[in-house]
Amino acid sequence: MKNYLLLFVMFALLFAACSGSNSNKLEKGTALYDLAKSISEKVPELNPDKNQLLVNGKDIKISVGDLFVNLEKNVGNRLEQMQSFDIQRSKGILNNTLKNMYEKELLLNEATKANIEISQTKIDSIMELQFQRYGGKEKYEEFVAKSGIQMDWVAENIKESMIVNSYLDDTLQEKIAVTPEDVEEAYNGDKTASVRHILLMTQGKSDSAKAEIYSRMEGILEEAKSGADFAALAKKYSEDPGSKEKGGLYEKFPRGQMVKPFEDAAFNVPVGELSDIIETTYGYHILKVVDRQKETKSLEEVREQLTKKLENDRRKEAYSNLLEDLKNNANLTIVEL
Numbered sequence: 001m002k003n004y005l006l007l008f009v010m011f012a013l014l015f016a017a018c019s020g021s022n023s024n025k026l027e028k029g030t031a032l033y034d035l036a037k038s039i040s041e042k043v044p045e046l047n048p049d050k051n052q053l054l055v056n057g058k059d060i061k062i063s064v065g066d067l068f069v070n071l072e073k074n075v076g077n078r079l080e081q082m083q084s085f086d087i088q089r090s091k092g093i094l095n096n097t098l099k100n101m102y103e104k105e106l107l108l109n110e111a112t113k114a115n116i117e118i119s120q121t122k123i124d125s126i127m128e129l130q131f132q133r134y135g136g137k138e139k140y141e142e143f144v145a146k147s148g149i150q151m152d153w154v155a156e157n158i159k160e161s162m163i164v165n166s167y168l169d170d171t172l173q174e175k176i177a178v179t180p181e182d183v184e185e186a187y188n189g190d191k192t193a194s195v196r197h198i199l200l201m202t203q204g205k206s207d208s209a210k211a212e213i214y215s216r217m218e219g220i221l222e223e224a225k226s227g228a229d230f231a232a233l234a235k236k237y238s239e240d241p242g243s244k245e246k247g248g249l250y251e252k253f254p255r256g257q258m259v260k261p262f263e264d265a266a267f268n269v270p271v272g273e274l275s276d277i278i279e280t281t282y283g284y285h286i287l288k289v290v291d292r293q294k295e296t297k298s299l300e301e302v303r304e305q306l307t308k309k310l311e312n313d314r315r316k317e318a319y320s321n322l323l324e325d326l327k328n329n330a331n332l333t334i335v336e337l
Contacts, residue, residue: 024065025051035082036068039094042087045335046094055102057332059109062101071097076148088204091337102334106326108160111167118162126158168319175318178310186306187299190292191255193266196230196248199240202283217277217284224274230288239283252293256313261285267292 026033026048036048045052046064055062071094072079082090134140144151200217202210220237224230231247238244255263265275265287275287295302 023051023053023061023063024069025063026065026068032068032072032079035079036064038083039087039090043091043094043337045337052335054098054335054337055332057327057330060102060105060330060332062098062105067094067098067101070101073149073153078147095337098334098337102327102332103323104160104164106323106330107164107167110171110326111163114167114170116163116167116170118159118166122162123155123159126162127155130154130158168322171322172315172318176311176314178307178314182310183303183306184299186310187295187302189294190267191295192252193263193292194249194251194253194290195266195287196234196290197240197243197250197262197285197287198224198230198234198238198248199282200237200284201239202279203281214277214284217286221274221277221286224286224288230274248288249290251290256309262287265289 026036033048036046040046040048045054046067048064048068051064053061053063054067074097082093085093131137131140134143141151144154198217198220200213200220202213205213220233224233231249234248235244238248240248243250250258253266255267257263258266259280259282261278261280262285265278265285266289269275269287269289271289271292273289275285275289278285278287
């Protein structure tokens with residue numbers, strides 16, 4: 001069974017439980033209500049008194065109450081830590097939780113239509129693996145209890161996760177098949193790229209702010225095109241903490257490591273030349289391609305590794321495309337926190 005969602009390692013997937021269809025409303029005087037109320041002072045959409053729908057679509061509705069109840073069930077007593085988080089970190093956790101909730105609900109709905117079922121024997125075998133990892137059933141249950149999480153919730157999540165993975169296996173198998181010709185073509189392509197880049201961040205910015213940032217980047221691109229030292233420009237302008245002090249340098253990274261628009265430029269812009277302005281989830285980038293290198297080992301030495309990589313890449317792409325189709329078909333309206 002392919003590990004599409006990494007759902008079987010305790011606490012590796014704390015935010016992927018199903019939302020359920022019944023709307024929860026947080027009760028005043030509870031710790032969960034107080035947490036939501038506190039966060040809503042900076043994120044009004046999360047006001048527990050209004051309990052607005054954060055996701056609304058065909059067969060899926062997730063309210064503010066649903067979101068916080070889901071979070072509490074998954075993280076248990078660790079939820080208290082959110083009181084000390086800054087608002088950006090809290091928003092990041094809640095947005096990710098919401099995304100995982102509706103994505104899993106979409107997939108469970110499709111699995112139900114496909115009549116996917118998992119035997120109790122298979123569920124028990126996965127539970128047994130969990131017990132073994134923690135030194136036995138008693139120690140595992142003790143660990144879960146100390147974390148403030150219910151065992152029946154853990155078991156239900158594992159069952160749902162197995163159903164989703166079985167559905168994905170059946171649905172995506174043909175899309176991830178790799179032929180010998182695919183492997184040879186990948187082998188003959190460039191293996192790694194080295195680039196310098198400049199990043200101006202746009203995360204959380206308004207459209208007007210993004211337009212201003214884009215205008216700034218146009219000016220920087222003109223400087224680069226005029227012959228200015230690109231490394232010096234990166235040190236001066238870039239907002240990427242991982243490469244700024246190195247003159248924007250990222251060396252010898254393989255395909256699949258960077259976000260796709262960045263990777264596409266890194267592996268397609270001719271060596272020594274500049275890209276146009278590229279937009280990713282981080283912001284606006286300009287790349288200067290420094291070098292690209294091909295595989296030095298023989299095809300037979302890397303055939304198995306390359307085949308697995310191609311399968312994994314196609315699985316990720318097919319999974320992403322499937323979710324996008326399901327979202328569109330469900331006519332989801334999603335509130336961005």
